[in-house]
Amino acid sequence: MSLQPMSMVKNVPLKKRLRNISGSTIKHLVLILLAISFVFPMFWMISTSLKPDIEQLRWPPVWIPNPFDWANYPRAMNFEPFLHYILNTLYYGVLSVIGTVISSSVVAYGFARIDFPEKKVLFIIMLATLMLPFQVTMVPLFILFKTIGWVGSFKPLIVPTFFGSAFNIFLLRQFFMTIPISLSEAAYMDGANEFTIFLRIILPLAKPALATVALFQFIYAWNDFLGPLIYLNDQSLYTVSLGLQTYVSSYGTQWGLLMAASTVATLPIVILFFLTQRTFIQGISLSGLKG
Amino acid sequence: MAVTVDRLAKLRSSKAKVRRNRLWGWLFISPWVVGFLAFTLYPFIASLYYSFTNYNILSAPQWVGLQNYQYMLQDGLFWQSLGNTLYYTIVFVPVSTVVAIAIAMLLNMKIRGQTIYRTLFYLPSVVPLVASSVLWLWLFNPSFGFIDAFLRAMNLPAPGWLYSDAWVKPSLILMSLWGIGQPIVIYLAGLQGVPQELYEAALLEGANAWQRIRSVTLPMISPVILFNVILGMIGSFQYFTQAYVMTQGGPDNASLFFALYLYQNAFQYLHLGYACAMAWLLFVLILVATLLVFRSSARWVYYGNEQ
Numbered sequence: 197m198s199l200q201p202m203s204m205v206k207n208v209p210l211k212k213r214l215r216n217i218s219g220s221t222i223k224h225l226v227l228i229l230l231a232i233s234f235v236f237p238m239f240w241m242i243s244t245s246l247k248p249d250i251e252q253l254r255w256p257p258v259w260i261p262n263p264f265d266w267a268n269y270p271r272a273m274n275f276e277p278f279l280h281y282i283l284n285t286l287y288y289g290v291l292s293v294i295g296t297v298i299s300s301s302v303v304a305y306g307f308a309r310i311d312f313p314e315k316k317v318l319f320i321i322m323l324a325t326l327m328l329p330f331q332v333t334m335v336p337l338f339i340l341f342k343t344i345g346w347v348g349s350f351k352p353l354i355v356p357t358f359f360g361s362a363f364n365i366f367l368l369r370q371f372f373m374t375i376p377i378s379l380s381e382a383a384y385m386d387g388a389n390e391f392t393i394f395l396r397i398i399l400p401l402a403k404p405a406l407a408t409v410a411l412f413q414f415i416y417a418w419n420d421f422l423g424p425l426i427y428l429n430d431q432s433l434y435t436v437s438l439g440l441q442t443y444v445s446s447y448g449t450q451w452g453l454l455m456a457a458s459t460v461a462t463l464p465i466v467i468l469f470f471l472t473q474r475t476f477i478q479g480i481s482l483s484g485l486k487g
Numbered sequence: 488m489a490v491t492v493d494r495l496a497k498l499r500s501s502k503a504k505v506r507r508n509r510l511w512g513w514l515f516i517s518p519w520v521v522g523f524l525a526f527t528l529y530p531f532i533a534s535l536y537y538s539f540t541n542y543n544i545l546s547a548p549q550w551v552g553l554q555n556y557q558y559m560l561q562d563g564l565f566w567q568s569l570g571n572t573l574y575y576t577i578v579f580v581p582v583s584t585v586v587a588i589a590i591a592m593l594l595n596m597k598i599r600g601q602t603i604y605r606t607l608f609y610l611p612s613v614v615p616l617v618a619s620s621v622l623w624l625w626l627f628n629p630s631f632g633f634i635d636a637f638l639r640a641m642n643l644p645a646p647g648w649l650y651s652d653a654w655v656k657p658s659l660i661l662m663s664l665w666g667i668g669q670p671i672v673i674y675l676a677g678l679q680g681v682p683q684e685l686y687e688a689a690l691l692e693g694a695n696a697w698q699r700i701r702s703v704t705l706p707m708i709s710p711v712i713l714f715n716v717i718l719g720m721i722g723s724f725q726y727f728t729q730a731y732v733m734t735q736g737g738p739d740n741a742s743l744f745f746a747l748y749l750y751q752n753a754f755q756y757l758h759l760g761y762a763c764a765m766a767w768l769l770f771v772l773i774l775v776a777t778l779l780v781f782r783s784s785a786r787w788v789y790y791g792n793e794q
Contacts, residue, residue: 306515331766336530359522419615437617458618481676
């Protein structure tokens, strides 16, 4: 009599455990299939870049070339001055990061830590500019920069970053607001003014947020296409994205070469992503949750 | 000590405080104010003015009234590009929202290796758009591309992808779905913020998995959904780079998106006035669509008890 309930008690967890195991196996199976489909294109890019052209046509495909044929890389680097494109992109990226980080943090401090009557309206205007499509200001900006002789240089891409970017100001403001106001008040009573408070107290505490903004801006600059397309009409100024685009029309069927060039354009950003993953993911989560 | 008390008094005395704060406040935000006037407000108004002119850069703009806007009505390519962009937006935004939430929910199930999966799903989003465009040109290639070769091996028909009127937009949408890592990460963060007690309470009341999703998960992450939907919509309306690199609008203008046609008008045909009129129309469209979504959000976004 007493055995039956015992076995039932034992049985239920076993069934449940079995169901849990099969449930988590199914979850993993689904996730693995999804992960493969997300990663496969990048794998295929690298694989293609390491194969001679004849092997591209084979089916079943050569998944991992043996041996690696590196010939596509020097070809891709030398058909056009690709290393020069990389230097141009670094120039654009680094200067625009400096501009954005300095200006956006200064402005964000004003919006986050100082109370003044016009702040609310100005902040709403700033948020509204986030909705403004670039196409609306594109033509007059081009004409403005052409008139002052900046078209054909990096200035139209870099100079505006020294005036703060709405998204980054918003992100930094959210972060600055989490710093206790009592820290500022204590410093003020010790004789500090707003500028020294910003420099000595807020900025050191905001390093992770500043790193996030720097990272976002660098990746934005590295990936930017429409801006360079409009303003950099001289091949010696081309960025990686712009240069890569001209490869498509010039070497449209040499897939090994195109994939080698794409890999070179992608690798620095992927490495940067892996090195800074934590900052990165936190920044993205922050942007969405405090919105 | 006396100095400290004095400063404290000064800090608290409201009149001096207001004046001091106003000065410092404007000083700190002045870079943005200058940038806003020069790089946003001025071009914003100038482009409205240009939209009423005939302008080709070479000679001064010439006032033509509503001509550019009237020309839109009879410009077949304008309508086609508008239709293509609406098609892209109407399909991509809902599909990407559902897929991103589904993946984020899978990731949120206390699964081993969560961070590794999250990294893998995010990875495509850091690939430069031009590089991913070149990559997908290769994957979609009808003769030797992987996708067609795979379909042939499975004895399945291949639709011609980027070379087919009917399939070019679905192909580009498919490619965009590959890059939804950012919303996935944001949704996942939102899901992780849902209090566990709510699920326990729902379980106690006998709610099944689907009911828990419907009445706990989705309402709790609805503000995040609103954020992502609006962001996705604004981005979709401006869809440009991939079409520029991969199809140049073809075949038969089936992938001539609004922003691409606008760019062509501005910088290839030098119809700058017309381009500005198109840009203003785009702006109004985005504004109206965003406002509609915001208004509808009163019915489906849950902001907790205080509202």
